Amino acid sequence: VEIRVVEKVLGANDAIAAETRKLLAEHGVLMVNVMSSPGSGKTRLLQRTLARLSPDIAVAVVVGDICTTHDADRLAEGGTPVVQINTEPFGGDCHLAAHVVREAISGFDLGAFDLILVENVGNLVCPAEFDIGEDLRCVVLSVTEGEDKPVKYPLMFRVCDVALLNKIDLLPHLEYDRELALASIRSIHADIEIFEVSARTDLGLESWLDWLESKVYAKRDRR
Ligand SMILES: Nc1nc2c(ncn2[C@@H]2O[C@H](COP(=O)(O)OP(=O)(O)OP(=O)(O)O)[C@@H](O)[C@H]2O)c(=O)[nH]1
Ligand SMILES: [Mg+2]
Numbered sequence: 001v002e003i004r005v006v007e008k009v010l011g012a013n014d015a016i017a018a019e020t021r022k023l024l025a026e027h028g029v030l031m032v033n034v035m036s037s038p039g040s041g042k043t044r045l046l047q048r049t050l051a052r053l054s055p056d057i058a059v060a061v062v063v064g065d066i067c068t069t070h071d072a073d074r075l076a077e078g079g080t081p082v083v084q085i086n087t088e089p090f091g092g093d094c095h096l097a098a099h100v101v102r103e104a105i106s107g108f109d110l111g112a113f114d115l116i117l118v119e120n121v122g123n124l125v126c127p128a129e130f131d132i133g134e135d136l137r138c139v140v141l142s143v144t145e146g147e148d149k150p151v152k153y154p155l156m157f158r159v160c161d162v163a164l165l166n167k168i169d170l171l172p173h174l175e176y177d178r179e180l181a182l183a184s185i186r187s188i189h190a191d192i193e194i195f196e197v198s199a200r201t202d203l204g205l206e207s208w209l210d211w212l213e214s215k216v217y218a219k220r221d222r223r
Pocket of ligand 2 (some may be wrong): 119
């Protein structure tokens with residue numbers, strides 16, 4: 001009985017996600033779901049992405065947290081339209097579900113945007129299980145978390161299209177086996193895109209931005 005309930009809930013989620021995906025396709029808007037454990041640097045990376053992305057790309061942001069508008073405040077600093085979702089009033093979910101994301105983007109005039117960046121709730125497990133209607137899934141893994149996280153939390157790395165290995169500015173201070181970390185990611189998802197970056201110094205950011213921009217333009221051209 002329990003299993004049937006779970007299937008029903010996920011089935012409903014997938015149906016809403018499919019509607020969102022159709023709506024975004026009609027408008028040629030790319031949506032990227034950015035996930036990671038708490039503190040890997042999602043917000044800071046998105047701040048740097050917003051600051052450096054080509055100005056001909058119109059971006060909106062949706063950010064999910066259990067509590068507070070801290071991240072929305074940080075992401076709105078440059079004038080980007082931001083919607084904060086707080087999950088605490090709805091049971092404190094550790095992930096964003098398709099219906100809350102649909103609700104959040106319903107406030108945007110989709111014709112005016114090319115890209116929606118979604119910062120998911122900080123959690124390396126649950127967000128990987130919920131389709132929100134996104135085009136691309138991105139996992140941020142910081143070098144302070146340990147090289148083995150991909151093999152310990154494989155689903156996240158399996159479902160993501162791109163991995164951002166963040167905080168590489170800290171490498172001189174760490175005992176970090178870069179090759180092991182990369183091999184760990186590739187052992188779960190052989191052809192995942194990987195960019196090694198620092199959201200503090202902007203190191204490596206250019207390659208990530210080029211890749212993201214090419215995905216935005218491809219979707220916009222298909223409209
Ligand atoms: N040295 C260094 N610090 C970073 C980098 N990226 C983020 N940080 C710091 O790491 C801390 C957490 O960064 P956030 O951007 O808040 O992380 P988050 O993933 O958004 O966290 P949650 O939203 O709570 O899950 C902050 O103090 C950031 O300034 C980086 O590339 N290098
Ligand atoms: Mg954040």
